[in-house]
Amino acid sequence: MRPQHRGCVATIGNFDGVHRGHQAILARLRERGAELGLPTCVVIFEPQPREFFAPQTAPARITRLRDKLALLAAEGVDRVLCLSFNRRLRELSASQFVHEVMVEGLGVKHLEVGDDFRFGCDRAGDFAFLEQAGVREGFSVEAASTVQLDGARVSSTRVREALAEADFALAERLLGRPFRIVGRVLHGQKLGRQLNAPTANVQLKRKRVPLTGVYLVSAEIDGQPWPGVANIGVRPSVAGDGSAHLEVHLLDFAGDLYGRRLMVAFHHKLRDEQRFASLEALKTAIAADIAAARAHWQGQPLT
Numbered sequence: 001m002r003p004q005h006r007g008c009v010a011t012i013g014n015f016d017g018v019h020r021g022h023q024a025i026l027a028r029l030r031e032r033g034a035e036l037g038l039p040t041c042v043v044i045f046e047p048q049p050r051e052f053f054a055p056q057t058a059p060a061r062i063t064r065l066r067d068k069l070a071l072l073a074a075e076g077v078d079r080v081l082c083l084s085f086n087r088r089l090r091e092l093s094a095s096q097f098v099h100e101v102m103v104e105g106l107g108v109k110h111l112e113v114g115d116d117f118r119f120g121c122d123r124a125g126d127f128a129f130l131e132q133a134g135v136r137e138g139f140s141v142e143a144a145s146t147v148q149l150d151g152a153r154v155s156s157t158r159v160r161e162a163l164a165e166a167d168f169a170l171a172e173r174l175l176g177r178p179f180r181i182v183g184r185v186l187h188g189q190k191l192g193r194q195l196n197a198p199t200a201n202v203q204l205k206r207k208r209v210p211l212t213g214v215y216l217v218s219a220e221i222d223g224q225p226w227p228g229v230a231n232i233g234v235r236p237s238v239a240g241d242g243s244a245h246l247e248v249h250l251l252d253f254a255g256d257l258y259g260r261r262l263m264v265a266f267h268h269k270l271r272d273e274q275r276f277a278s279l280e281a282l283k284t285a286i287a288a289d290i291a292a293a294r295a296h297w298q299g300q301p302l303t
């Protein structure tokens with residue numbers, strides 16, 4: 001760590017989704033930074049601790065690292081320290097973590113955490129622990145009060161549940177913005193044309209996603225939302241590598257999207273992804289999806 005990087009106000013966590021609870025913490029952090037004349041720093045982990053301990057059962061990410069960094073920057077975060085979560089890090093005691101990373105590394109002067117925040121080996125670092133460590137090491141600690149929605153805490157887990165249930169209105173209220181997936185349009189297997197549904201194949205850069213199925217979507221084209229229908233999942237009817245794909249068919253769209261970054265917003269679930277016995281059966285199902293999308297979007301201006 002360079003000397004000019006020392007001295008900051010900081011917070012720690014996964015920040016998956018950068019939801020309204022996270023946004024409240026980040027707002028407090030900005031205020032503290034302004035008061036103390038110090039930059040704001042968010043400490044995150046890659047992989048996230050649950051992905052390190054249980055890669056098979058850890059939940060799919062709401063936001064990829066790249067999107068998370070962009071969302072944190074938009075919340076006025078000056079710096080992000082992304083720590084590799086590995087054996088060495090997991091074996092640090094809570095006191096060692098505070099001393100080595102937060103004090104020696106970052107020169108933290110103020111730490112902002114959620115009131116239920118715990119960290120370190122065996123999750124021993126709770127708020128009382130942090131307060132004591134702060135007195136010893138010379139930084140203040142504040143617990144931001146819990147942000148609730150409809151009587152329950154806002155959390156990444158709750159956002160994932162809303163996405164799995166295709167409750168996009170709830171996901172939007174928890175996130176403070178519509179749920180979107182952003183990615184570059186890649187060349188696919190070009191089967192779409194045979195299926196009478198040319199699709200933009202949006203690069204996901206991850207094996208697992210927090211939702212699968214066929215959805216009414218819109219994609220931003222030159223700043224305007226364009227209605228469409230999309231499949232997100234492993235495409236069981238088509239031979240593949242088992243990783244997730246997002247295939248978007250925009251209604252009556254004729255332009256070339258290859259290489260562009262597409263921002264896809266999800267509105268409504270039409271059905272689960274299915275394994276069809278033939279391409280013909282898949283084609284019929286996709287035609288029905290497109291008809292349903294047309295009926296839905298007809299006369300319904302997108303905002």
Ligand SMILES: Cc1cc2nc3c(=O)[nH]c(=O)nc-3n(C[C@H](O)[C@H](O)[C@H](O)COP(=O)(O)O)c2cc1C
Nearest residue numbers: 188189190191192231235236237238247273274289
């Ligand atoms: C509206 C829509 C629904 C789809 N539903 C399924 C499905 O239920 N099962 C499946 O295996 N693939 C489904 N697909 C994915 C197609 O298999 C995929 O888009 C097709 O293979 C074209 O891919 P390509 O352009 O990469 O060749 C769907 C695609 C669209 C656009």
Ligand SMILES: Nc1ncnc2c1ncn2[C@@H]1O[C@H](COP(=O)(O)OP(=O)(O)OP(=O)(O)O)[C@@H](O)[C@H]1O
Nearest residue numbers: 013014015016021113114117146147154155156157
């Ligand atoms: N609703 C909330 N209100 C206030 N603080 C929150 C809220 N949700 C998370 N935080 C705080 O934000 C920081 C980062 O949280 P983190 O992403 O690790 O947890 P989370 O959103 O609760 O996710 P999960 O559902 O996976 O536990 C922590 O300090 C946490 O306490």
